[in-house]
Amino acid sequence: MKLTTESSVFSTLRHDLPASLVVFLVAVPLSLGIAMAAGAPLASGLIAAVAGGIVAGLLGGSPVQVSGPTASLTVVIAGLVHTYGWRATCLITILAGGVQLLLGAFKAARAALAISPAVVHGMLAGVGIIIALAQLHVVLGGSPQHSGLANLTQLPGQIIAMHGHKVMVGVLTVTVLLVWGRLPKHVRAIPAPLAALLVAAGTAGVFGWNVTRIDLSGAIDGWAPPELPHGDWQHIAGAVLLIALLAGAESLLCCVATDSMHTGRRADLDRELSGQGAANVVSGFLGGLPVAGVIIRSTTNVRAGARSRWSAVLHGVWVLLFALCLGGTIQLIPMEALAALLVFTGIKTISLGHIRKVHGHNEVPVYLVTMTGVILIGLAEGVLAGLALAALLALRRLTRVTVDKREEPDGRLNATVSGSLTFLGVPRLTQELRAIPAGAAVDLDLNIDFMDNAAFEALHSWRLDHERLGGTVTIDELHDEWYALAASGTRMSPAKSPPKPAGRWWLPWAHRRGDAAMTAIECQLTRGAEEFHRRTAPLVRPIFMELATRQQPTHLFITCADSRIMPSLITSSGPGDLFTVRNIGNLVPCAGSDPADDSVAAAIEFATRVLNVHTITVCGHSGCGAMAALLGAPAATADLPQLHRWLQHGDSSLTRLADGHLDDPLDALCRLNVQQQLENLRTYRRVDEQVKAGRLKLVGLYFDIASAQVHVVPALPPAASEPAVTA
Template sequence: MTIETQKVVARLIAPRQDVPASFVVFLVAIPLSLGIAVASGAPVAAGLIAAVVGGIVVGLLGGSPLQVSGPAAGLTVIVASMIQTYGWQATCAITLCAGALQIALGACRVARTALAVSPAVVHGMLAGIGVVLVLAQIHIVLGGTPQHSALENLSELPGQLVAHHSAAVLIGLLTIGVLLAWERLPFRAVPAPLVAVAFATAVSWLFAFDMPRVDMPGGLFDGWVFPAPPDAPLADVLGAIVSVALVAGVESLLCSVAVDRMRPAGVARSDLDRELMGQGAGNLVSGFLGGLPIAGVVVRSTANVRAGALTRASTVLHGTWVLVLALSCGGVIEMIPLSALAALLVALGLRMIDRSHLRGLRPHRETWIYWLTLAGVVVLGLGEGVLLGMGLAACLALRRLTRVSVKTEQRDGRWHVVVSGSLTFLGVPKLVQELQDIPAGVPVDLDLDVDFMDNAAFDTIHTWRLSHERLGGKVDIDEVHESWYENAVTGEASPSRKSGAGVRWWAPWSRRDRDKDPALDVASPREVLLAGVREYHGRTARLVRPIMVELAQAQTPDHLFITCVDSRVVPNLITASGPGDLFIVRNVGNIVPRHGTRVHDDSVMAAVEYATSVLDVKTITVCGHSQCGAMAGVLAGGGEVEHLPHLSNWLRHANHSLSRFLEGADLDSDLADGPTPLAGLCHVNVMQQLDNLLSYPWLKHKVDAGELELVGMYLDLETAKVEILDAESRKFLSVPDRVPPVADDDAGATSRV
């Protein structure tokens, strides 16, 4: 089967896998869409229309293939308020305009700025909406009517508990009970919300309970009216449009990020700007057709991923199934008791108050923003509560940005002062207090580890330095990052990095500046290692922590990198890669034992097998290097390592490389003439290890099918340059400055062996 045929088959198979996933999402979406419509005070058909549009329109146009959009519980409070204030036709017009605003924002490529909103504010907002939703819907479960505000609902709740004991209470409690019980059963092929609502509906029908039910007169679009502009001040209308656009947009983008963390291998990451425009198109269409506002929904998206969806076909099909149901089963929908839908939303609202988010906020001391945002949404309203939370988060960020640390200590007759943080006029009083405590005439080392210094701070330090030196002292100023002080003294317009300061992390321990810690010159290797760990904790850990939190869930590298244990070869340095990029195998001589070799060793192929079969890496790279001690031992016939039995045994795997080198068939003429035979063997060894990989039939099959690419690399230690093996010429060439673009249909079709 050709590679092109395989790709066509893959495109045909993917939708087959998406069909059952679409049914699962469809079953989840139906009760939630109906419940959200009822809770918003909108026509029941509006929830179904939004589900159809969210599935088909956003599914086709959005930038997140596996995200499912539709009516969202997070928008219930906003929509209910708009319907009460402006009426349903005007609410549709506001939804339409909010969609147009989202399209404009996506076209301006500002989607990622929405992710700058503090998670404490976002989670606090969703929790506050959950509280408001629960307080409103529990009145319906009890057989009563919700009030206009959360506080009124709270104050009326005791009376509802005492006064109402109708069949609606039984159906509501039954719905919640089935929902909780079904989720704890080992078999959950049918989603719990559908089971709970269907069971409650069946009970109410069998016992002929007289209670309010879903009212869906006519067909899906029978009650459609053209959206009408609100009869209200322009400022109020614009505020409503912006509220819908931003809340729905932020919720959708955060959902896209969450889905990206769950996506299976081979599914592309979300394009957030495209997703925002797709959400805008969905809201524009939904508003025009008389549907609720649309947003990406975590519950349905999670169900979609867990059900095995691989493409956007699942999302589109789920919208199609909702459309078919709405057009053909209106009578069945009208049998559903309102108390069952209300109970479903009570459970959903309680889940929105997810206290697990507090675990991530607590180490950063941001839980108080969460609670105050929640309280603001409940007491003041959604918009006011979110603005309160954003204001508090901004004040906290400003405080942190302007916080400065000044530490002083006396050591070896010198005073050491370390200033870190952002040094502005707000930190001047603290800085002056510490500097004034230093005795006159003593030598001072002043380390400025600051990311910003304003004029007031510079003037304070410079004035103190001049004064201290006039009294016989000496001040040595060392700037760790950018030369704010030096540039201010010399009058340069903008700060420039000190030579070597910005790349200090890659320098060997022996080349580090030991002036700050002379004890390291005589320290044991263990102490030097621990000093490096301390530096990592102080400088780097906080920077990589967000990345590591995401990677802690799973690793998804695309590259397997096989190289030598030589300490001079640093794979992440020569490939400019970071955590999670390379799955690395290191051994003496970057050797891959051949299939069926008499000197048995499974360690290398165990890693290759895991990387290709479990991690689904797309590239295997074998990287050799100059001055390789292993190849020097092989070239000397093994005599130099006879006293090392384990190493001697391992180097037998390189005999094929030595034979190939001595034959000279694949040796570049430039290497054959010089500089040394060792360099030639090091190059040939890379070629041989790539051939050794192909000696495994299952691996060769992957390469021939275009599923895997083999790459040969060579690091010249003297020049610090990396060369790559060219497949056609069998020569190692310099890496080009830019890789020419490759068409998608041809990508991965050849192997650089």
């Protein structure tokens, strides 16, 4: 126990303390800027940062998430301050925190993940545009207007009447933010927001520019208790729920995003929601803004090397000490510099990466409707409009019916109906079926997961009419027998059947065949081939006809030979997608290594020089026997000389484990081994050149067998290893 405690303290001092200082430097200017944009006292941003860091850090469920005031709520807070006043807004924040505590107690956190990411990203983009337009007026020497549309329409007049020194401060701040990322690494150790404010404040002070100064005098010690808001309690209750749900949803989505960025303990979402609620209660009572998990601070925290919640807690302590001891230095910061920082931050919320993601899932209309609604109407209205459109599109997808028809060499017509057969799909279904020539012999495959009465009546009537005119219809149901049960008069279940791929190929033989059929392996393989020919081959034959002349995979997939790992299953990939290499321990021997191995090297060479793959993925898994053998020392493979020689390629992973986290050595080694093999790939000259040129991406995956979850494994930090490129 003593050793564990000492290790924890050492890890905190080594990793979490430096990370907390980096996050603190990012948090202070952003907290002040968000408070200014919300029309709240500037000190409220610092109070929220302290409450989010200390309270949410201690009580929350994520080890690396950092909470504080968030830009996504500025529009709501500004409206509440204007309507009810600041002290009443603090009480609304307290009530919202209480709602989050109740939701966390009732285990409702997972429900927030049902919100479409297109709605979330559209909301953030809309809020970012509103903030940018409003603060642009401040940069130009004016005042923000009451709405995003008014800010936009009055911007030309503001540009004409702009004030020289104030504009120069804003332009200087934005310039520093733009160029900071291109400066040498040792200079970029100072966060860009802090550097921009320091440069702007220093320049304005040296040249004596006429700018607006920030005044925090009496803000920290001038505390007053929250007061009851006066007005319609229905609107007040709506505001409480809006803050609770928006802040909670942003925190949980940020929590999920940060989980994919580190290899430590996964987040407890219900505990995180409760921690956010407690932080909001404390923040509101002390006179702070609402608190939520902030992706910018959390990402900075992870990249700075944080390992535990103490980084978030310490960042809150540093903000508190700064506010109490060095608050006077804030008066040197020009208000226009903070406004320029918010303009830059607001524009950055419009992420091209997010737009590409939603475009890939045909959800751009949801994104645009949400963003436009937030800008022109309001935050709640825009989010509701986006949710409504997302629900309509989801309903449309769920009720979409496709009918594929093709003529077989023997003259029979094969038709495959896919989707959920409801009354909404009946017009399309009947149109396609009636186009089948009378008298044709039809093989009808129903690849459906639901059929209501209207769809059954339409399908059954067509079948009777077709057979009456001399045709034949043979129906094969690839899922549960919806048609057969309906035709027999059996009462139908109201639920959809779970999706099952054609032929149920993904089930082990023992689960499909039963013990009676567990005879010779040849028999199992033969029966499996027969099932493939009968049920799956007709569906995939067109795909294989296209692939018959050449392969064009986009990924080289290197994984373990373990029988429980199925690359096509865990990646939802199909024929022609993956160029796969499997070996014991998913190892990649370094170029020119001893003992030599040409098999993996040949696959890498062929994939990068001939196939021109875009990605090389190394996929490890939990409970890997090869890693267990490495941990067991040479004695574990004493009777297996060939395996012993092969596992020497994993010695570098075992060496790295000595400095790692040892709560679960096998799991840690399995994950670390993936990172090491990504490093080994860079020893191949062709791979290294393509990665540096941006034409090739290296990805690490980790498959947790027990939970059937695939996690992204981040590459080792560049400073951890610089592999030697040999060939």
